[in-house]
Amino acid sequence: MSLLERVVIEFKKKFPDVKLEIVEKGSQDIIDDVNQDKSDLGLIILFKNRLIERTGLAFERLLPVHMVAGISSASPLALKPAVGPEELRQQTVVLYNDDYVKWYMDDFQSLYGPVDVLFTTNNRDLIFRACMNHGAVTIGLNFSFMNEPAFRKDNIAILDFDLPDHGPVYLGVIQRKEKTHSQVSRRFMEWLKHDLEELGASMQS
CATH class of the missing domain: 3.40.190.10 (Periplasmic binding protein-like II)
Structure with missing residues (x-):
């Protein structure tokens, strides 16, 4: 949740009329909420045993993690x-x-x-x-x-x-493929991506 702290506060300052609700859940619950249109987007971890393509959702990789x-x-x-x-x-x-x-x-x-x-x-x-x-x-x-x-x-x-690599693991965002996302939702994603790019750079330094 700390990843979202800055982007949420700054986004709310820019768009004070937007109502944001952030819920911390398990990944499967997040997948279900997005699929059922209860949430606009969800942040989950993608790894080799989680096949997002079978859920009908779009997954965008944001940050490699380990x-x-x-x-x-x-x-x-x-x-x-x-x-x-x-x-x-x-x-x-x-x-x-x-x-x-x-x-x-x-x-x-x-x-x-x-x-x-x-x-x-x-x-x-x-x-x-x-x-x-x-x-x-x-x-x-x-x-x-x-x-x-x-x-x-x-x-x-x-x-x-000191273990064998499990393969690539990513923090990413899921959204419904067929949904037309609002301008505000797209702007929030842009801000989130920017913050995560900065975080990724600091993790590598």
């Missing part, structure tokens, strides 16, 4: 350049309740064996406290740790995984 691990900066694991399979299996893991995160962890366990998952939640503060106070590791997409006040570099170390 999985990372977050752990307290005081942990010895934080000194490593990357996290390997056995290292992760030795940790207590807390997960954000997200379709792709759950798919990734299920795939990981099918390849490397069981992981001690303490809990799954959509409460970021609870995840942060588990990492800081109890030495837990959380995993998530790299962009999800950016602009989150709790996950500052002096608190949480963000490490890549």
Whole structure:
């Protein structure tokens, strides 16, 4: 949600009469809402097991993303350049309740064996406290740790995984193919793309 903060505020200043409603849901719920015309557009993660073309929706790639691990900066694991399979299996893991995160962890366990998952939640503060106070590791997409006040570099170390590549994964927007989108909707997309391009550049720097 932090990705949308700036673009929503600035967009509302430019178009004060536009009513915006932002809802955070699982990807399948977002797909269903857009398909049923309950939402104008949706932001989801596209990966190899999610075939958007079967939904009848158009998907536009906005930002390449990848999985990372977050752990307290005081942990010895934080000194490593990357996290390997056995290292992760030795940790207590807390997960954000997200379709792709759950798919990734299920795939990981099918390849490397069981992981001690303490809990799954959509409460970021609870995840942060588990990492800081109890030495837990959380995993998530790299962009999800950016602009989150709790996950500052002096608190949480963000490490890549030393794992085979799962193939390209993208954050993107879905819309109904046959729908004629309003000028305001198109302008919002332009603003969102601009912000994500800036984010992508900062992630690579």
